[in-house]
Amino acid sequence: MADVIMDVRNLKKNFGPNQILKGINFKAYRGEVVCIIGASGSGKSTLLRCMNLLEIPTSGEIYFEGVNILDRSVDPMRLTTKMGMVFQQFNLFNNLTVLQNCVLGQTVVLKRPRNEARRTAMEYLEKVGMAQFINARPHQLSGGQKQRVAIARALSMEPDTLLFDEPTSALDPEMVGEVLKVIVSLAKTGLTMLVVTHEMDFAREVASRVVFMDGGVIAEENTPDVIFNNPKNDRTRAFLTRVLRKN
Amino acid sequence: MGYFIVNKYPEFLRGAGVTLLISITGTVVGFLIGLLIGVVRTIPMRTTDSKIKTAFLRVVKFILQAYIEIFRGTPMMVQAMVIYYGIASLFHVSMNQLFAGFFIVSVNTGAYMAEIVRGGIESVDRGQFEAAHTMGIRHGQTMRHIILPQAIRNILPAIGNEFVINIKDTSVLSVISVTELFFASNSIAGTYMAYFQTMIITCAVYFVLTFTVTRILRMVERKLDGPSNYAILNDSAISENAMEEGGV
Ligand SMILES: Nc1ncnc2c1ncn2[C@@H]1O[C@H](COP(=O)(O)OP(=O)(O)OP(=O)(O)O)[C@@H](O)[C@H]1O
Ligand SMILES: [Mg+2]
Numbered sequence: 001m002a003d004v005i006m007d008v009r010n011l012k013k014n015f016g017p018n019q020i021l022k023g024i025n026f027k028a029y030r031g032e033v034v035c036i037i038g039a040s041g042s043g044k045s046t047l048l049r050c051m052n053l054l055e056i057p058t059s060g061e062i063y064f065e066g067v068n069i070l071d072r073s074v075d076p077m078r079l080t081t082k083m084g085m086v087f088q089q090f091n092l093f094n095n096l097t098v099l100q101n102c103v104l105g106q107t108v109v110l111k112r113p114r115n116e117a118r119r120t121a122m123e124y125l126e127k128v129g130m131a132q133f134i135n136a137r138p139h140q141l142s143g144g145q146k147q148r149v150a151i152a153r154a155l156s157m158e159p160d161t162l163l164f165d166e167p168t169s170a171l172d173p174e175m176v177g178e179v180l181k182v183i184v185s186l187a188k189t190g191l192t193m194l195v196v197t198h199e200m201d202f203a204r205e206v207a208s209r210v211v212f213m214d215g216g217v218i219a220e221e222n223t224p225d226v227i228f229n230n231p232k233n234d235r236t237r238a239f240l241t242r243v244l245r246k247n
Numbered sequence: 248m249g250y251f252i253v254n255k256y257p258e259f260l261r262g263a264g265v266t267l268l269i270s271i272t273g274t275v276v277g278f279l280i281g282l283l284i285g286v287v288r289t290i291p292m293r294t295t296d297s298k299i300k301t302a303f304l305r306v307v308k309f310i311l312q313a314y315i316e317i318f319r320g321t322p323m324m325v326q327a328m329v330i331y332y333g334i335a336s337l338f339h340v341s342m343n344q345l346f347a348g349f350f351i352v353s354v355n356t357g358a359y360m361a362e363i364v365r366g367g368i369e370s371v372d373r374g375q376f377e378a379a380h381t382m383g384i385r386h387g388q389t390m391r392h393i394i395l396p397q398a399i400r401n402i403l404p405a406i407g408n409e410f411v412i413n414i415k416d417t418s419v420l421s422v423i424s425v426t427e428l429f430f431a432s433n434s435i436a437g438t439y440m441a442y443f444q445t446m447i448i449t450c451a452v453y454f455v456l457t458f459t460v461t462r463i464l465r466m467v468e469r470k471l472d473g474p475s476n477y478a479i480l481n482d483s484a485i486s487e488n489a490m491e492e493g494g495v
Contacts, residue, residue: 052380052381053380054377054380054381056293072297076293077380077383077384077385078383080380080381080382080383081382081383083381084381084382085377085378085381087374087377087378089374090374091372091374091375091377091378092375092378093375093378093379093392093393094371094375094397095393095396095397095400096392096393097477104384104392104393105379105382105383105384108384108388108392109382109383109384109388131480132479132480132481133477133479133480134480135477135478135480136477137477140477150378153378153382154381154382157382157383163381
């Protein structure tokens with residue numbers, strides 16, 4: 001656990017006049033599963049998007065595997081390859097089949113030979129239970145199936161870290177389970193995962209650490225046991241009471 | 248009218264041939280210009296990029312924007328005159344009329360296509376760009392493999408529209424004596440003083456051209472949409488299929 005894979009220091013992000021992230025300090029260790037929870041608008045997505053440079057932070061530093069990814073001399077595309085992302089809206093490539101979705105990045109970015117890329121893709125498609133659907137196109141799949149393909153696509157790049165931004169929020173309730181099951185199975189493989197989620201049971205079950213965000217700062221972070229059973233911060237307590245009552 | 252059809256059809260056909268040739272070339276070249284500009288104009292400018300790259304991109308984008316505005320904002324007939332006579336008086340060479348025709352229609356169409364392509368690119372949801380970015384796929388590759396195939400499919404009707412407009416609008420090239428359909432008809436009409444009959448025939452020929460082109464494009468669209476079903480594979484088919492079909 002001593003191996004720091006992600007180190008975010010005093011990260012700030014403004015959108016116009018609004019400061020959305022107000023100085024985030026955050027470390028993730030190799031093999032950890034960190035669940036990020038918090039109210040809507042607290043900046044969870046923005047934090048994740050800064051980590052893989054979908055948003056350029058206003059100030060601060062982000063070290064990923066020891067390299068400051070905001071350094072101008074660092075090629076950002078190189079780094080994001082080691083960091084996969086799974087989106088709430090799946091974002092599959094709509095013109096490609098399921099298999100092609102999982103092959104493209106490998107051949108174009110990692111320069112893997114086609115056959116090897118297909119084998120790797122099949123391996124992960126099987127893992128998420130989508131091997132039967134390799135010739136389907138995204139619009140022919142259900143939400144849960146799309147999200148499982150999206151996970152296989154990210155895994156096919158064999159990243160060290162996988163970021164999930166509310167991977168089940170756009171799904172019908174009966175499909176949430178199939179996707180969470182896949183993510184739980186990944187948690188055991190040693191992959192570092194940062195998961196923004198509203199699924200508190202999931203966080204309680206798989207997280208090695210839970211981060212509670214509130215108004216652009218990390219208000220509290222601790223083991224799931226402490227966060228859910230004995231939170232130190234009043235705002236954490238208020239938030240949990242609110243969301244747990246809803247369920 | 249029968250007299251003209253029977254005796255003058257080679258002139259009409261030759262004119263129609265020139266019209267079709269110029270409008271096809273113009274549409275294809277214009278489309279390629281539009282694609283290139285569309286891709287360049289959507290290159291993201293990041294604050295982490297070097298100053299030189301950012302400045303260079305700014306200048307290029309400005310020039311492209313100026314090109315689009317100027318060619319969309321002035322009539323093609325006037326552009327034809329300015330380019331054709333302008334080059335003649337500046338360099339004391341007279342351009343081959345047919346070449347001038349290709350050039351003017353292409354450059355003019357390019358300006359429209361650039362906007363059409365940009366619209367097509369923007370019609371593909373941002374999420375797919377973002378997914379490509381997180382996989383480390385660069386702008387050019389993202390465009391080539393993911394965005395443009397979808398964008399082009401979406402703008403096919405608009406491209407067809409440009410083609411049809413070009414078939415009709417090449418008639419303005421008669422001002423620089425390109426022997427396209429309208430120029431040919433006009434000379435026949437003038438010689439025989441039979442404007443009504445000749446122009447009716449000309450109308451019919453234009454209509455046949457545009458109608459045929461429209462049908463062909465519709466067919467291409469349907470072809471591009473691909474099959475609407477997929478087969479769910481059983482275990483033995485999975486491994487074979489993965490190695491043979493559906494490659495990128
Ligand atoms: N591109 C943008 N421009 C301006 N404001 C933005 C932009 N993206 C996000 N915001 C604002 O930043 C704030 C935080 O957004 P963010 O998406 O990070 O919240 P979140 O914690 O992920 O919320 P949710 O749980 O609803 O997904 C919001 O108030 C949002 O309106
Ligand atoms: Mg969010």
